[in-house]
Amino acid sequence: MLLSDFLRETLRMTGTHVGCEHGVCGACTIIADGHSIRSCLMFAVQADGLSLQTVEGLGKVSDLHPLQESFREHHALQCGFCTPGMLMTGVDFLDKHPNATDEEIREGLSGNICRCTGYEHIVAAVRSAAARKRETIR
Amino acid sequence: MKPPAFQYLRPNTVSEALDMLAAAGEDAKILAGGQSLVPMLNFRLLKPSALIDINRIGELDFISESETGLRIGALTRHRVTQTSPLIAKHFPVLTAAMDHVAHLAIRNRGTIGGSLSHADPAAELPLLMTLLDAKIRLASRNGSRELSPAEFFQGSLMTALEEGEILTEVELPYLPANTRWGFEEFAQRSGDFAIVAAAVTATLSGEKCDACRIAVIGGEMPIRVPEAEDALAGIVPTAEHIKTAATIASEAAEWNEDLHASRDFRKQLVQTLVARALTAALSPSRPVH
Structure with a gap:
């Protein structure tokens, strides 16, 4: 069983979305042991012993993760289908590239497809979250 | 699905x-x-x-310097290859190529042994192994053996791996001193497989090119182009020499033809990208590896 199906069907945690189911669209991206991965390209059995984070673990409606807050402020979602994958990719990307330029942000998100084509707003949200994260650390 | x-x-x-x-x-x-x-x-x-x-086999996950070269275990993730200080020190051309390999979440998971065993003709790692004369090591219950890239890659998605064999590691022989490099790729989008990519090294004495290597993908499998390499060896290459070498490279294989690019387009891309990679490698501003 694919890890993406295990999350959605067995655990009934439907925050993780499934689009293409062959690793191209990025919608099912989650974080495993600190690194973003495609949950449709891993079997559930392989995750035995790993620490997984899905969008459910990122923040709550009453207490959004800073990147989620930034997505809300910058209108970085329209239909919302790609959003969980964008968020989990964004969290891993900002972790690895805290001082990312716009070009690096675009490259970092290039594995996630938004069919509403709302990329400008998504890049703006990640850029702003990066700046906020740097300020907090300072 | x-x-x-x-x-x-x-x-x-x-x-x-x-x-x-x-x-x-x-x-x-x-x-x-x-x-x-x-x-x-x-x-x-x-x-x-x-x-x-094989994801839990720790002994396949390493990067280490040996006397003769840099050894990379089969389970080394693309992200680790991309960010390894040892690889950046000895083979900056490989570091540069890794920036073109897929996307963040794919690089977090994909491995060098997997990429080489899969042998996609448009993948960067087989190209780089071909450029760097990698020793590709395979193991089976009957023992182990070592193949050159030309022996290992046998066609699109075809390798010399036999039943019962696993690719365990590659060793990249160190480059001679004063070796510079170039890497150029044309793909439709960031992270896509290459339509054409060219990787070169040039070992210089002053401005003279003692030896160079030219490797290209765009056909059935990665190839070296010895005739083009010979055209630059032992001379101080001018723009004209680079153009000649690039033309020879463009005629070295029957390039693929598909929805994304015709054979003629790929041929022109080979010429352009080989020339750009050589120009970068021979530029005095490019730091020695």
């Missing part, structure tokens, strides 16, 4: 994996990062009887 049923086996050592592979027979597949294999399973292009998951 769901994988077919298979037996799942998870060895902890290479020796266990080889025993399982021998017992499972020819239908079994090795599962490494799964970034090419799992899509093929999801599409049911493959129906292996067993998957032998």
Whole structure:
């Protein structure tokens, strides 16, 4: 069983979305042991012993993760289908590239497809979250 | 879009994996990062009887300097290859190429052994192994052997791996001092497989090029172009020499033709990208490796 199906069907945690189911669209991206991965390209059995984070673990409606807050402020979602994958990719990307330029942000998100084509707003949200994260650390 | 049923086996050592592979027979597949294999399973292009998951075999996950070269274990993830200080020190051309390999989440999971065993003709790692004269090491229950890239890559998605064999590591022989490099790729989007890519090294004495290597993907498998390499050896290359070498390279293979690029377009890309890579390698501003 694919890890993406295990999350959605067995655990009934439907925050993780499934689009293409062959690793191209990025919608099912989650974080495993600190690194973003495609949950449709891993079997559930392989995750035995790993620490997984899905969008459910990122923040709550009453207490959004800073990147989620930034997505809300910058209108970085329209239909919302790609959003969980964008968020989990964004969290891993900002972790690895805290001082990312716009070009690096675009490259970092290039594995996630938004069919509403709302990329400008998504890049703006990640850029702003990066700046906020740097300020907090300072 | 769901994988077919298979037996799942998870060895902890290479020796266990080889025993399982021998017992499972020819239908079994090795599962490494799964970034090419799992899509093929999801599409049911493959129906292996067993998957032998090597992700927990720690002894395959290493990068280490030996006397003769840099050894990279088969389970080394693309992200680790991309960010390794040892690789950046000895083979900056490989570091540069890794920036073109897929996307963040794929690089977090994909492995060098998986990419080489899959042998996609448009993948960067087989190209770089071909450029760098990698020693590709395979193991089976009957022992181990070492192949050159020309021996290992046999065609599109075809390698010399035999039943019961696993790719365990590659060793990249150190480059001579004063070796510079160039890497150029044309792809439709960031992270896509290459339509054409060229990787070169040039070993210089002053402005003279003692030796160079030119490797290209765009055809059935990565190739070196010895005739183009010879055209630059032993001279101080001018723009005209570079153009000649690039033209020779563009005529060295029957380039692929598909929806994304015609054969003629690929041929022109080979000429352009080889010339750009050589120009970068021979530029005095490019730091020595």
